[in-house]
Amino acid sequence: MSTERATVDGHGTDTDHELGRGVRTGSLLMALAGVAFVAYGVVFLVRTFLGSGFELGVATLNGVTRSELDAIDPAIVHYIDHLHVATAAFIIATGIAITALAWYGVQSGLLWAWATAVVAAVVGLALALPMHYMDLFTHDWVSHLGPVYLATIVFVVGAGLAYRGIRSEPRPADTGESTGT
Template sequence: MATKQPTAGGEEQIELESRLRNGSLLMALAGVAFIGYGIVFLILNFVGSGFELGVSTLGGMTKADLSPTVAYYISHLHVATAAFIISTGIAVTALSWYGVRQQLTWAWATAVVAAVVGLGLALPMHYTADAFAHDWLTHLGPIYLATIVFVVGVVLAYQGLQSS
């Protein structure tokens, strides 16, 4: 029985589809990591140090050492920040899993813009003055790892989208 041999164009199409599938999966996994980072951020506010991941004190002061009004304000900001990290992660995950896999370029672009705006606004502040001590690895390591996974996924998915 004779079998059809894939043509060179068919192999290229399969590779592009694989890149799209793998890229959208990596983008979605990074979105899930963003959600996880936000959840950890939220949990630490209530049951941890009261500060961000990788931050145990502010100038040697714990949350208990702060004015109750200042401590509550910091808590308020942490909850709001966690909410936006989680909601961005949900958007990136949904756009990547449901939109990018369907070859919707607008979904790919929206996921990229959502992540870039969030990271682009949040990360530079960490490189200004060292106003408080923090462990760089635990504070920024998880989000950088998720960002690397996301960028690899973005590139793979973009290559796969070019086939449509």
């Protein structure tokens, strides 16, 4: 993708160059956030099998450790593990989708790729985060939600930069280029 658009005299403008840089920087930040979501999901998955707690930032459920709960009812611990693996899988899958959409689609200036990445992130976060404020067990808020909030901030900044750049680029109909259809 060219970062400069030709003007009537054949030269690109500094503004056009900055807008192209916004798409590149924004898509890179969105992809980086997607990679962070994947990493968070991997940590979630690893803690399911190798961790002493339940998930990142949750050491006990109302003072009951994982091993104590396992001694009381191993089926409950197995069920919690089952849910954690499924949750980790969807976090990882969403992160992969966001990364690919940002890196290949958004960076190419495709508004549909930007919108799909944003919808995927918003749906995942909008459904998952509110429950954390109603939990009846203790969290270490920084380690439990901190990484997700940090990745979300990076994603939002990137999405804003990319959107501004995508919306300012000429469409094929505007430049006389063929759309291939």
